[in-house]
Amino acid sequence: MKRQLAVLLWILSSTAALTAQKPLSVGGATAAPGQKASGWIEIPDAADPGTRIPVSVVHGARPGPVLALVAGTHGYEYTSILALQRLLPRLDPGRMSGSAILVHMACPPTFYGRRIYYGPDGKNLNRMYPGKADGTISERIAYAITKEVIDKATHLADMHCGDGNESLRPYSYWMVSGNEVVDAGSKEMALAFGLDHIVIDRQRPVDPAKSVYTATTAILRGKPAITTESGGMGLTDQASVAAQEAGAMSLLAHLKILDGVPSARATSPVWIDRSEVVRTPATGVWHPSVEKMQSVASGALLGRVTDPFGKTLHEARAPFAGGVLYVVATPPVSEGEPLAMIGHVSEAAPVR
Ligand SMILES: [Zn+2]
Numbered sequence: 001m002k003r004q005l006a007v008l009l010w011i012l013s014s015t016a017a018l019t020a021q022k023p024l025s026v027g028g029a030t031a032a033p034g035q036k037a038s039g040w041i042e043i044p045d046a047a048d049p050g051t052r053i054p055v056s057v058v059h060g061a062r063p064g065p066v067l068a069l070v071a072g073t074h075g076y077e078y079t080s081i082l083a084l085q086r087l088l089p090r091l092d093p094g095r096m097s098g099s100a101i102l103v104h105m106a107c108p109p110t111f112y113g114r115r116i117y118y119g120p121d122g123k124n125l126n127r128m129y130p131g132k133a134d135g136t137i138s139e140r141i142a143y144a145i146t147k148e149v150i151d152k153a154t155h156l157a158d159m160h161c162g163d164g165n166e167s168l169r170p171y172s173y174w175m176v177s178g179n180e181v182v183d184a185g186s187k188e189m190a191l192a193f194g195l196d197h198i199v200i201d202r203q204r205p206v207d208p209a210k211s212v213y214t215a216t217t218a219i220l221r222g223k224p225a226i227t228t229e230s231g232g233m234g235l236t237d238q239a240s241v242a243a244q245e246a247g248a249m250s251l252l253a254h255l256k257i258l259d260g261v262p263s264a265r266a267t268s269p270v271w272i273d274r275s276e277v278v279r280t281p282a283t284g285v286w287h288p289s290v291e292k293m294q295s296v297a298s299g300a301l302l303g304r305v306t307d308p309f310g311k312t313l314h315e316a317r318a319p320f321a322g323g324v325l326y327v328v329a330t331p332p333v334s335e336g337e338p339l340a341m342i343g344h345v346s347e348a349a350p351v352r
Contacts, residue, residue: 021033021059021060021061021062021063023059024057024059024066024099024101024152025057026039026041026055026057026101026148026149026152027039027040027041027042027053027055027144027148028040028041028042029055029056029057030057031057031058031059031093031099032059033059033060033061033062033093034059034060034061034093034094035059035093036056036057036058036059036088036091036093037056037057037059038054038055038056038057038088039054039055040052040053040054040055041053041055041144041145041148041149043137043140043141043144046134046135046136046140047134047135047136048120048121048136048137049109049120049137050137050140051107051108051109051137051141052108053103053104053105053106053107053108053141053144053145054103054104054105054108055101055102055103055104055148055149056084056088056100056101056102056104057099057100057101057102058088058091058093058096058099058100058101058102059093059096059099060093060095060096060097060098060099060257061093061094061095061096061097062096062097062098063097063098064096064097064098064099064255064256064257065098065099065154065155065255065256065257066098066099066100066101066152066153066154066155067098067099067100067101067153067154067155067156067157067251067252067255067257068100068101068103068149068150068152068153068155068156068157068218069084069087069100069101069102069103069156069157069159069248069251070103070106070145070149070156070157070158070159070214071083071084071102071103071104071105071106071159072103072104072105072106072107072108072110072111073106073107073125073126073158073159073160073214074107074110074116074117074124074125074126074160074163075105075107075108075109075110075111075112075113075114075115076110076111076114076115076116076163076164076234077160077161077162077163077164077231077232078161078231078234078235078236079159079161079230079231079235079236079237079240079241079243079244080159080160080161080228080230080244081104081105081111082236082241082244083159083241083242083244083245083248084102084103084104084159084248085104086241086245087102087245087248087249088102090249091252095258095259096252096257096258097256097257098255098256098257099257100252100257101149101152101153103145103149106125106141106145106214107119107125107138107141109137110125114164116163116164116165117163117337118138119136119137119138119141120137121136121137121138121139123136123138123139124138125138125141125142125214126158126160126212126213126214127212127213128141128142128212129142129145129146129211129212129213129214129216129217130142130143130146130208130209130211130217131143131144131145131146142214142217145214146217150214150217150218150221150223151221153218153223154223155185155189155218155223155224155225155251155255156214156215156218156223156224156225156226157189157193157215157225157226157227157228157247157248157251158213158214158215158225158226158227158228159227159228159230159244159247159248160227160228160229161229161230161231161232161240161244162229162231162232162233162326163232164233164234164330165233165328165329165330165332166232166233166326166327166328166329166338167232167233167291167292167326167327167328167329168229168231168232168292168325168326169197169292169293169323169324169325169326170195170196170197170229170230170231170240170243171195171196171197171198171199171229171272171325171343172190172193172195172197172198172199172226172227172228172229173190173198173199173201173215173226173227173228173229174186174187174190174198174199174200174201174226175201175202175204175215175216175219175225175226175227176200176201176202176204177204177206177216177219177220178206179219179222182219182222182223182224183224184224185224186219186224186225186226187350188224188254189224189225189226189251189254190226190266190269191265191266191269192247192250192251192253192254192262192264192265193226193228193247193248193250193251193264193266194243194246194247194250194262194264194265194266195228195229195230195243195247195266195269196266196269196270197269197270197272197325197343198266198269198270198271198272199272199275199325199343200271200272200273200346200350201275204216204219205220206220207220208220208221213227214227215227228244228247229326230243230244230247231243231244232326233329243264246263246264247264249263249264250262250263250264250265269349270345270346271345271346271348271349271350272322272325272343272344272345272346273344273345273346273350274320274322274343274344275322275325275341275342275343275344276319276320276341276342277338277340277341278302278316278317278318278319278338278339278340278341278342279336279337279338279339280305280314280316280333280334280335280336280337280338280339281314281335281336282305282313282314282335283333283334283335284305284306284307284308284313284314284333285305285306285307285308285310285331285332285333286303286304286305286328286330286331286332286333286339287303287304287305287306287331288302288303288327288328288329288339288340289301289302289303289304290302290303290324290327290340291324291327292324292325292326292327293323293324294323294324295321295322295323295324296318296321296322296323296324296342297318297321298318298319298320298321299317299318300317300318301315301316301317302316302317302318302324302327302339302340302342303315303316303327303339303340304316305333305339316339316340318342319342320342320344321344322342322343322344322345323342323343323345324340324341324342325341325342325343326338326340326341327339327340327341328340
């Protein structure tokens with residue numbers, strides 16, 4: 001009898017341990033189980049001025065995966081910032097098994113400064129990971145997001161669109177790292193998010209100390225992750241914002257944080273098995289001759305870079321036959337910067 005009581009007590013206490021969630025804190029936002037909270041990740045002044053990153057924590061009443069949704073890594077990419085504003089009131093932590101961390105705006109200085117690509121320190125946040133505690137502002141933001149968001153999540157979606165100068169068709173990146181379990185998880189996330197083109201990227205870094213990108217930082221820490229692209233040109237069109245919002249909801253259902261089916265899941269996506277960003281060798285004035293979604297033959301003219309007087313400095317051509325995933329659609333271009341991204345459509349779905 002005594003032994004039976006001991007067993008019963010053990011079962012009760014272990015069940016309680018399973019269901020009793022601790023509060024979840026990200027920066028200054030702390031949510032008890034079944035609650036949501038918003039606050040800031042403070043980035044103090046250092047070599048250059050600091051900032052504060054707005055975050056929300058939606059902490060499920062029951063345990064489960066923790067999905068980080070990162071918006072505004074590039075501050076002129078508005079669709080994800082608006083999508084997370086719409087998502088927050090829709091999430092009921094009382095009905096969630098697991099949690100969501102919403103980074104509403106990863107790089108406020110680029111948003112409020114209306115900056116394309118680069119922060120006030122001249123650095124691209126999505127090239128700075130895992131960041132530096134004592135670096136310049138982009139490096140300090142990357143460091144804080146690594147520690148406060150990525151380390152606390154089990155899955156991550158870094159939500160982008162074409163930057164303020166980029167005309168882009170929607171697609172996700174499936175980044176293949178060589179870790180089969182993580183790669184399978186990332187692939188399922190790309191399908192669940194629902195954008196109908198998926199770029200297979202096998203060229204990402206493999207050293208966690210030099211992970212460079214937001215999503216790669218998660219992947220190299222054993223957490224499935226994707227990068228999404230929907231919208232561009234500084235627009236806030238309904239279709240592009242809604243695709244980000246629906247994709248995030250679908251991911252939460254896919255991970256079983258929310259009940260229901262992943263409603264946006266792509267059933268027959270177009271897989272891009274080869275892609276290349278075509279860059280300009282010269283600073284100048286860009287005259288594109290293609291549009292997003294257009295099919296191009298190998299060697300087809302993508303556009304011309306001229307000097308300020310109109311003399312051609314460079315003709316950009318398609319490196320192989322494929323489709324235009326994005327094209328820079330405003331005139332200023334600086335040496336080494338993108339002009340367009342071309343993707344080749346795979347004949348078949350990838351085995352892995
Ligand atoms: Zn971006």
